[in-house]
Amino acid sequence: MAAPRYSIIIPVYNRPQEVDELLASLVLQTVKDFEVIVVEDGSTLRCDSVVDLYRDKFSIHYFFKPNSGPGPSRNFGYAQARGEYFIVFDSDCIIPPGYLASVERSLQENGWDAWGGPDRAHENFTPVQRAMGYTMASVLTTGGIRGGKQQATRFQPRSFNMGISRNVFTQTGGFKLDRFAEDIEFSIRMRTMGFKVGLIPEAFVYHKRRTTFRQFYHQVSNFGKGRIQIGRVHPGAVKPAHWFPALFLLGSGALLVLPFISLALFGIAVGFFVVYLLAIFIDSLRQGKDLTVAFLSVPAALLQLWGYGIGFLKEKFRNHTPR
Structure with missing residues (x-):
C-alpha cells in the first residue's frame, strides 16, 4: 500500500465524544490522501469503539498506551506515521472540509517544513465556548494568533493545529516537554534549527477549548506555567509582553488597597479597567454579533x-531544581 501524503495524529484522553465529532469532520475532507492515527493516552474512558465506526471511511489506526501526557503521545503517533507530512489536532477540534486543500496549496507555494493555523469558534459551540475562543484569539488579550499574516515570519504553531514534515521529526525527535507549552518549545526549536515554519491562515480549525470557566482557568494557568518552563529551556523566550497578565493580576489586586492610599489613583485605575473591559465587550460584539x-x-x-498571571508567577518563583 502506497504511503499517504498526510498522517493525522490525534492524542486523546477520556474524550470519545470529541473524537467522534473530529473523525466525522475528517470524512468530509475534499483531499482524501491521508491516514488517521488515534493515540489513546491511558484513558479509562476509551474511544476504540468510536474508531471502529470509521474504519470503512478512511485509513485509521488505533493505539493504546500508558498515560504520559500530550507531548510523548504525539511523538508516539509520529513514530507510527507513514505519511510525508504529519498533522496533529487536539481531540476537541472540528476540521473544515477544505483544511487539507488549503495546506496543500500553501505547501506548493511556500515549501513549509512546518506550519500551523488559527482556530475559530463554530456557530454550534456554546456561548461560553465562543467567549473563551474570542479571548484566546483577541489581540486585546494575550491569546491566539497574534497579528495574522504580517507576523507569519515569527509565528509559533500550536499543537491543536500543527503540521511538520517527516524530515522535521527525524531531525528534531519531536516534542521535548510532556505538557504545558510543549508546542511552543517545539516551535522555537524548529526555527533555531533552521526549518521553514509558517502560518497558513486558511488552514483553520474549530476549537472547542474547555466547556466551563473553571476548566478554562486551569488551562490558562498551565499556559502561564509553561511559558516560564520554556524560558528555562530557551533563554530569552520570555518577552516583556509575557509579563502583561502578571502585571494585570497585580494591578487588579492593587484596586483593593488603592482607596486607602489615594482616591485619585483609585479612580484612575478603575477608569482604566472599565475602558479596557468595555473595549473587550465591544470588540467581541463586533466580531461575533452576539x-x-x-x-x-x-x-x-x-x-x-488572572489564570495565566497566577500560573506564570507561581512557576517563576517556584523553587526550581534543573533536571
Whole structure:
C-alpha cells in the first residue's frame, strides 16, 4: 500500500465524544490522501469503539498506551506515521472540509517544513465556548494568533493545529516537554534549527477549548506555567509582553488597597479597567454579533489574564531544581 501524503495524529484522553465529532469532520475532507492515527493516552474512558465506526471511511489506526501526557503521545503517533507530512489536532477540534486543500496549496507555494493555523469558534459551540475562543484569539488579550499574516515570519504553531514534515521529526525527535507549552518549545526549536515554519491562515480549525470557566482557568494557568518552563529551556523566550497578565493580576489586586492610599489613583485605575473591559465587550460584539457572547467575553478575558498571571508567577518563583 502506497504511503499517504498526510498522517493525522490525534492524542486523546477520556474524550470519545470529541473524537467522534473530529473523525466525522475528517470524512468530509475534499483531499482524501491521508491516514488517521488515534493515540489513546491511558484513558479509562476509551474511544476504540468510536474508531471502529470509521474504519470503512478512511485509513485509521488505533493505539493504546500508558498515560504520559500530550507531548510523548504525539511523538508516539509520529513514530507510527507513514505519511510525508504529519498533522496533529487536539481531540476537541472540528476540521473544515477544505483544511487539507488549503495546506496543500500553501505547501506548493511556500515549501513549509512546518506550519500551523488559527482556530475559530463554530456557530454550534456554546456561548461560553465562543467567549473563551474570542479571548484566546483577541489581540486585546494575550491569546491566539497574534497579528495574522504580517507576523507569519515569527509565528509559533500550536499543537491543536500543527503540521511538520517527516524530515522535521527525524531531525528534531519531536516534542521535548510532556505538557504545558510543549508546542511552543517545539516551535522555537524548529526555527533555531533552521526549518521553514509558517502560518497558513486558511488552514483553520474549530476549537472547542474547555466547556466551563473553571476548566478554562486551569488551562490558562498551565499556559502561564509553561511559558516560564520554556524560558528555562530557551533563554530569552520570555518577552516583556509575557509579563502583561502578571502585571494585570497585580494591578487588579492593587484596586483593593488603592482607596486607602489615594482616591485619585483609585479612580484612575478603575477608569482604566472599565475602558479596557468595555473595549473587550465591544470588540467581541463586533466580531461575533452576539450580545450574550460579548457579555461572557468579559469574565472570560479576566479569567484568562488572572489564570495565566497566577500560573506564570507561581512557576517563576517556584523553587526550581534543573533536571
